[in-house]
Amino acid sequence: MEAVEKVVAQIQGLSGSVADLGQLHHVLKQSDELLRSNSARLGPFLDQLDPSLHSLGFLYLLDAYTSSPIPREQANEVVLLIARFINSCLAGQIRLAHDKDQVMVLEAPIRGVAPMLTAIRKIRPSSEHLTTLHPDFLFLCILAKFYKTGLCVLEDDVFEVDQPRDLFLYCYYGGMIYIGLKRFGKALELLHNVVTAPMSTLSAIAVEAYKKYILVSLIHLGQFSSHFPKYTSSVAQRSLKNFCQIYLELAIRYSSGNIADLETFVQGNKEKFEADNNMGLVKQVVSSIYKRNIQRLTQTYLTLSLEDIATTVKLSSPKEAEMHVLQMIQDGQIHATINQKDGMVRFLEDPEQYKTCGMIEHMDCSIQRIITLSKKLTAVDELISCDPLYLAKVGKERQRFDFDDFDSVPQKFNI
Structure with a gap:
């Protein structure tokens, strides 16, 4: 000693x-x-x-x-x-x-949330910097079910990342927190970042993120496209689908609109979904198909009885149809009124005229964020353009393809 x-x-x-x-x-x-x-x-x-x-x-x-x-x-x-x-x-x-900078959970995640947040604020150079503690903090928030506390770091714009794995975990755990808060649009953004991030080998984090990305797409958008953006790494495009076959099959069953077929498929693969800890999301997918079918009715009918909605959408009773419609009105998914006397639902147009003070303020805030992002990208571009390693690599590549503007002058032939 x-x-x-x-x-x-x-x-x-x-x-x-x-x-x-x-x-x-x-x-x-x-x-x-x-x-x-x-x-x-x-x-x-x-x-x-x-x-x-x-x-x-x-x-x-x-x-x-x-x-x-x-x-x-x-x-x-x-x-x-x-x-x-x-x-x-x-x-x-x-x-x-x-x-x-590691965290020790010690079976008491709630007690670690506040100290971990303090640690992040102490060690990060700025709010734009992603540290190795960020993923640990978000993981603690998930374990403690303190989802709103996780927003303390998720709402910061991140532009500096030290380790790629930290970014993968930050986006994956952040997506889970937004799922817990039912903010599926933001969850999709973060899961999309994991799936499309550059990678030389397939990451297990990306596989799990892709499974949740499929499910959240179905819940939030009512559809899923299996086509990857062009900027997705070739590794992800080649391999991700091989590890997510039952999720892709679930998306195909969902798109058919056949509720009975979808429920049979889910029951047949229940153990696999539970093994992935995704059964809760899968149940929300099944529930959302009723809402999607109700939304389709708004495109065809101006008024419809709750009994007809229940029959068309395959719900057990008009009362259950009423609960679905009320929840969708509350969530802003449809615009409608229910006449309690005769049980008729009247579908309305979107009342938003996009000219209120709140909407203008929201648009201005979005524009300012885009301007800030544009300045950041310009600064990074200038920094990379002056980087000796980048210039050396570009110089080597250019030698392979840099030809004279004109062909060499042919020799003069004597006629």
């Missing part, structure tokens, strides 16, 4: 200045294996350090301390220790050890 005591002494002596922190970071990286081999005995040494002064060293010891299984009786104590460190640590020090 003398070696560990020496490391602790160096942490206490080299945490005072920026110049010393570089040397301390080097020492800690060299001592990482030593600390992990003594992980079970690091508790007393942590008590000797102040996380608000010795943040970098405290982080290395804490990471080593939690690298081995924590006994159940100590779990609450360790959670409090981690929370105390996150709340009091110095952002400038812990950013040096970006490879150590």
Whole structure:
């Protein structure tokens, strides 16, 4: 244990200045294996350090301390220790050890949500930067069912990403949070980013995202197109469908509008959907087909009785039809009124005239975001255009295809 005591002494002596922190970071990286081999005995040494002064060293010891299984009786104590460190640590020090920002759930995800959010705000250079903690935070929010808390980071525009895997997980977990909030349009955006992101080998995250993308498309749009955008990687275009055959078959059954056939298919593949933890979404797909069939009726009829709707859409009773219609009116999926006396439904036109103050403000906000994005893209384009590695690669490629504007002048022939 003398070696560990020496490391602790160096942490206490080299945490005072920026110049010393570089040397301390080097020492800690060299001592990482030593600390992990003594992980079970690091508790007393942590008590000797102040996380608000010795943040970098405290982080290395804490990471080593939690690298081995924590006994159940100590779990609450360790959670409090981690929370105390996150709340009091110095952002400038812990950013040096970006490879150590890991979360410990310890069967108490609710208790980790707030400290994790604090940690993200401390270590990220700006709100536009995606850190390795973002996916962990969103995962905690899902485990704790704190979906609205996840919006704290999901509503930030992200332009800087360090690791591709972080982006995949961020979009996948973010899509799950939006699904939990029934905001299927936003969920589609994030799942679409996972499926179409550049990849050299097929990612398991992309496969799971594609399954949910199919289901959410059916729920939100009432249809699914199996054609990939042109910018999708060739790996994804070749392989994704092979791993999602029953989901593609589900989409085909859905498009037919045959409710009985769809329900039979779902029951026949129930175990597979449950194994993927997607049975809840599949049930919403089945429920949504009733709504899609009701929406089709609005394109044909101006008025229709609840009894006729129930018969046409294959619902069990006019009362069930009424509940579906009321829910669709509340969600803004259709515009209609129900006459309770005679049970007649009158379908109406969309009342939105797109000239209210709220709509104008919404459009202005969208335009400002597009302008900001355009400026970001221009800045990135200029940065890449000046990058020596990019210019060197482009130069090599150009040599293969760069020909003179004119053919060489033919030799003069004597006639």
